[in-house]
Amino acid sequence: MRATYMYGAGDVRVVDAADPKIEQPTDALVRVVRACVCGSDLHPYHSMPPSAEGTPMGHEFVGVVEEVGAEVTSVRAGDFVIAPFAVSCGACEFCRAGLQTSCVRGGFWSDPGIGTAGGQAEAVRVPLADGTLVRVPVDEGADDALLASLLTLSDVYGTGWHAAVTGGVTEGSTVTVIGDGAVGLLAVLSARQLGAERIVLMGRHRARTDLGREFGATDVVAERGAEGIERVRDLTAGGSAIVLEAVGHMPAYEQAVGVVRPGGVISRVGVPQYEEAPVGFASLFGPNVTLTGGPAPVRAYIDRLLPAVLDGTVRPGRVFDRTVSLEETPKGYAAMDAREALKAMIRP
Amino acid sequence: MRATYMYGAGDVRVVDAADPKIEQPTDALVRVVRACVCGSDLHPYHSMPPSAEGTPMGHEFVGVVEEVGAEVTSVRAGDFVIAPFAVSCGACEFCRAGLQTSCVRGGFWSDPGIGTAGGQAEAVRVPLADGTLVRVPVDEGADDALLASLLTLSDVYGTGWHAAVTGGVTEGSTVTVIGDGAVGLLAVLSARQLGAERIVLMGRHRARTDLGREFGATDVVAERGAEGIERVRDLTAGGSAIVLEAVGHMPAYEQAVGVVRPGGVISRVGVPQYEEAPVGFASLFGPNVTLTGGPAPVRAYIDRLLPAVLDGTVRPGRVFDRTVSLEETPKGYAAMDAREALKAMIRP
CATH class of the missing domain: 3.90.180.10 (Medium-chain alcohol dehydrogenases, catalytic domain)
Structure with a gap:
C-alpha cells in the first residue's frame, strides 16, 4: 500500500x-x-x-x-x-x-x-x-x-473539548482561547457548547478568527505579547478565569500566564514544545493559578x-x-x- | 518597641x-x-x-x-x-x-x-x-x-488545609504529602479531616513523622529521590492521585512529579524556590497531571x-x-x- x-x-x-x-x-x-x-x-x-x-x-x-x-x-x-x-x-x-x-x-x-x-x-x-x-x-x-x-x-474536536472540560468551562464562564488553529477553534466551539458566555479568541488569521466567531467567539484579539495580554485583561476586567492554550509553543504559554485571572485555570492541549516553563511565585504560584490539561x-x-x-x-x-x-x-x-x-x- | x-x-x-x-x-x-x-x-x-x-x-x-x-x-x-x-x-x-x-x-x-x-x-x-x-x-x-x-x-494549618482543598481531597482519597515540616504535617491532618483513607507522608525526621502518624498518616516513606518515588508508587499501586507538596524546593517538586498518578493532582503550598520547572510532555502534560495550589x-x-x-x-x-x-x-x-x-x- x-x-x-x-x-x-x-x-x-x-x-x-x-x-x-x-x-x-x-x-x-x-x-x-x-x-x-x-x-x-x-x-x-x-x-x-x-x-x-x-x-x-x-x-x-x-x-x-x-x-x-x-x-x-x-x-x-x-x-x-x-x-x-x-x-x-x-x-x-x-x-x-x-x-x-x-x-x-x-x-x-x-x-x-x-x-x-x-x-x-x-x-x-x-x-x-x-x-x-x-x-x-x-x-x-x-x-x-x-x-x-x-x-x-x-x-481536534475531542482535543478542544478536553481543553474546555479540564479548564472547567460551565454556564456563564469567561474563557480565553489562545491559538486559532483547528484545536483552538474547536475549543471555542466546545466552550460555547458548555455554556461559556464570553469567549475571547487570540489569533491573527482573519479567515480563522471569523470561523471562530461563527463557532462562538465573542471577541477576537489579534495582538500578541504584552499588547495582546493587555487587550485581553481589558476585555475581561483584569484577566480570564479560564484560559485554553491550544498551541504548544512557549510564547503561547507566556500569553496564558499573562491573561489568566488570579485563582484561574490554564488548560493546555497544544503539545508543549518545551519541557521547562515558569511555574513559580511570579507566574502560577503567587496568584494560585491551576495548570491542567494534556493529551485528550x-x-x-x-x-x-x-x-x-x-x-x-x-x-x-x-x-x-x-x-x-x-x-x-x-x-x-x-x-x-x-x-x-x-x-x-x-x-x- | x-x-x-x-x-x-x-x-x-x-x-x-x-x-x-x-x-x-x-x-x-x-x-x-x-x-x-x-x-x-x-x-x-x-x-x-x-x-x-x-x-x-x-x-x-x-x-x-x-x-x-x-x-x-x-x-x-x-x-x-x-x-x-x-x-x-x-x-x-x-x-x-x-x-x-x-x-x-x-x-x-x-x-x-x-x-x-x-x-x-x-x-x-x-x-x-x-x-x-x-x-x-x-x-x-x-x-x-x-x-x-x-x-x-x-x-501553617490554613496552608496545609489549602493544599488538601485545592488538591481535591475527599472521602476515601489516596494522598501523598511531601515534607514533614509544620505545613506537611498539617496537610496530613487536613487530608484526614477531609476523609482521606490512605495518607503517605514523605519525610525522614522520625519525631516529625511520628507526629504525622498521630495526625493521620497511614504510611511514612523516609527514602528520597528515585528510591522514595518507587516506594510511594508501590504503596499506591502505581502512583498517588493527589500529591501535596509542602516544601518548595526543586527536589520536592520532582518527587511530586515522580509519585503522582496519571490524571492526578499536584497541589503546591511550599513557596517555590525556583521559577522554572518541568511541565512538558515527560512530566505533567503527557499524563494529564494538574498542578495547583499557591499561597493559602x-x-x-x-x-x-x-x-x-x-x-x-x-x-x-x-x-x-x-x-x-x-x-x-x-x-x-x-x-x-x-x-x-x-x-x-x-x-x-
Whole structure:
C-alpha cells in the first residue's frame, strides 16, 4: 500500500509500505476513508532529525473495517469507524476512568511499541480494536461535510473539548482561547457548547478568527505579547478565569500566564514544545493559578459529541479548508506550514 | 518597641524599632501574644543578600487589639485576634471569592506597599483590620496549647488545609504529602479531616513523622529521590492521585512529579524556590497531571477550622516544639535551620 513517512524536518514522502494485516486476535484492519494532517504534525515537520528509515505519520482517520481478529467483538467487516489518536484497551483503570491516553496497554499510533503505522495511508492495522475504535452508523458514501466532521472526532474536536472540560468551562464562564488553529477553534466551539458566555479568541488569521466567531467567539484579539495580554485583561476586567492554550509553543504559554485571572485555570492541549516553563511565585504560584490539561482522551468524548455531529447541529469539520489526495499529502503539510491552509484533509 | 529584622542570610537581630501607631482609619494596633518562625522564613535565612536597613520579619501572630482606627467595626480594643499571613480588605472580588491572598488592596506583611512591620515583634499595625483580623472568643490567659493551636490558624494549618482543598481531597482519597515540616504535617491532618483513607507522608525526621502518624498518616516513606518515588508508587499501586507538596524546593517538586498518578493532582503550598520547572510532555502534560495550589488564603478557612481547635478535637499547635522569648528569636531561627526544632513559637 501507499503510506506517508517523514524522513526529517520538511521531508514528507508517500511511499510503498507493506500491506498491514491482522497480527493479533485483538486487531482490526481499517481501510482509511479520510485522514488529515494535524497541527502537531508540524512540530516534527520543523524539528525532526533526518533518518533513512523514516517515521510513519498520521494519527487521525475514519474508515471502514475490512477484517477483524478472532477476539474482536465490537466492530466487524463493513463497519464505519472513527479511530481516536490514541490506542486504548478499554478495560484498564485509566480507560474506565476516561483517561484512555494513559491506557496501560495502549499508546500513540507511531509509538514503536504499538507496532502499527500511521493513518496517513491507505489502511491501518488497529491494535486493541475493541477499546480503540468507535463504530458510527454512517457509510463511506455519506456527504463530505459529515465525513469531515466525523474525522474531527478522531482528534481536534475531542482535543478542544478536553481543553474546555479540564479548564472547567460551565454556564456563564469567561474563557480565553489562545491559538486559532483547528484545536483552538474547536475549543471555542466546545466552550460555547458548555455554556461559556464570553469567549475571547487570540489569533491573527482573519479567515480563522471569523470561523471562530461563527463557532462562538465573542471577541477576537489579534495582538500578541504584552499588547495582546493587555487587550485581553481589558476585555475581561483584569484577566480570564479560564484560559485554553491550544498551541504548544512557549510564547503561547507566556500569553496564558499573562491573561489568566488570579485563582484561574490554564488548560493546555497544544503539545508543549518545551519541557521547562515558569511555574513559580511570579507566574502560577503567587496568584494560585491551576495548570491542567494534556493529551485528550478523545475516545471518552465521542459518545457525548457524536449526536450533534450526526444531526448537523454542530459542524466541526469546517476547520478543513483544503483536501488533498494521499499522494498529495506532502502538499497538505506544506500548505499548513505556510498557513495557506488551516487544516488539510486527505482523501486516499 | 523591640522587633525582629533580617539583615542578610543567617543574620537575624531583635532591635529597637519605632512603636507602631494607627495611621489609617482602617488600621488596628495589635499587641502580639504569640508569634512564630515559619519554614518559609528559612528561605531568606539561606539566601537574603546583606542590607544595612534590614527587613522586618514574621507573618504569623495572635494578639490583643490595643486600639482601632475610626472606621474599624469588626474588632475593638481588648479583642483577641488571629492575624492571617496576608492582609486583605474583605470586600474586593477576590476576598469575596475566598482568595484573600490576591486581594487588590492587601498584600503580605513585609510588602513595602503594606507599610507595616512583621509579627515577630511586640506589636503590629494591622492595615485593613476589618478584612484581615479574625476575632476569637478567648483571652490571652488561655492555656498554652490552645494559644499554640490558634497561632497555626495564622498560616501553617490554613496552608496545609489549602493544599488538601485545592488538591481535591475527599472521602476515601489516596494522598501523598511531601515534607514533614509544620505545613506537611498539617496537610496530613487536613487530608484526614477531609476523609482521606490512605495518607503517605514523605519525610525522614522520625519525631516529625511520628507526629504525622498521630495526625493521620497511614504510611511514612523516609527514602528520597528515585528510591522514595518507587516506594510511594508501590504503596499506591502505581502512583498517588493527589500529591501535596509542602516544601518548595526543586527536589520536592520532582518527587511530586515522580509519585503522582496519571490524571492526578499536584497541589503546591511550599513557596517555590525556583521559577522554572518541568511541565512538558515527560512530566505533567503527557499524563494529564494538574498542578495547583499557591499561597493559602488562610483568612477564608479560619471560620471552618476554628471550632475543632476551640473544642480541642484537633491540636495543630503540636507542631510547636520550641518556645523562645522575643529576644531569643534568632535562636528560634537557628534551631529550625539546624532541624533541632520543627517550629519555634515566640512569646514576647
